[in-house]
Amino acid sequence: MSIDPVELSRELVAFNTINPPGRELACIKHLENILAASGLATSVHEFAEDRANLIARIGGAGDKPPLCFTGHVDTVPLSNAPWNFDPFAGDIVDGKLYGRGTSDMKCGVAAFVAAICRMAAQLRETSGVVLVITAGEEIGCEGAYRLARAGVLGHAGAIVVAEPTSNRALVGHKGALWLRAIMTGVTAHGSMPHLGVSAAYKAARALTILEKFQFNVAPHQHLGSPTLNVGTVHAGLNVNSVPDRAEIGIDIRSIPGLEHSRISEHLRAELGDDVSLEPIVDVGSVWTDPHHPWIRQVLEVVQVITGEDAGSGPQTAPYFTDASVLTPAFGHPPTIILGPGEAAKAHQTDEYCSVERIEQATSIYSRLAARWCGV
């Protein structure tokens, strides 16, 4: 079936899938109808009211596992600053398609859906492809985790994550471990602080430790060193009481080889018994050797279509993706992050995606699928 990826991008942008709360179901069903009409076997996996993931497959012949394309349909909220364009209209001005979730990453989803629908008939008797379209990525890959835990993903021999990269092929990204550190005390009237135990002072001691925290690992050759940032600090409810609760939000970005459980243990040892740690987001890093033959093939295809040289050395993404969950769930096949959106425009006011890049991405995905399936 002939699907226009730009028109499909506009249709997807029209669904309000701001997360929270997400409400991705209508958007997912729309995609399911298109994929099913093109002959793919689809399954919708609901995991909460109005929220669902979609898996679509075609082919599956022989021993070679299918190629996986993945993307999410939830978006971040609109910013406080007013938009110059209707964030759900998908207006095209000067070759840019505007709207919330264009770059991140409905245009990427539209591009691989259009690519596969167009060539579906050719893929039927081949190893084929599996499309994994998720909900709830923006808040810690929730949808992908649901699919992995449900055991419905099956196999994949390689993964293309259509997150925004301006159609450059990126071979990895850091992981994220977000923790809530909680300190408790005993409240008392502000005029008699000696009768209480201040959680705020416990938080202050914890902050000093966090500022000096060292991971004690060698940096990754391409992803660099792990980092730790304190993003939030809250203590107390009113000025004239001793606060009995404090919370610190910690954002750790990890590198391959550094287990999150090890980081948590290390932090617990340094922070001591006064601080309890709860995970908020826990997604691992992703890395594929850039010399892997399939990665080299991807780089070749990208260069042919975009005319842009891959540049010197492997490139990596600044953000994490569903690959943190899907790559291990599929048994660590080679994984590339490659999509038409502009990473710099993701989550921004007046987010847009270049129309030309949507067309390019569709061609890139077609060629990758064709090469994978030998058609």
Ligand SMILES: [Zn+2]
């Ligand atoms: Zn994204």
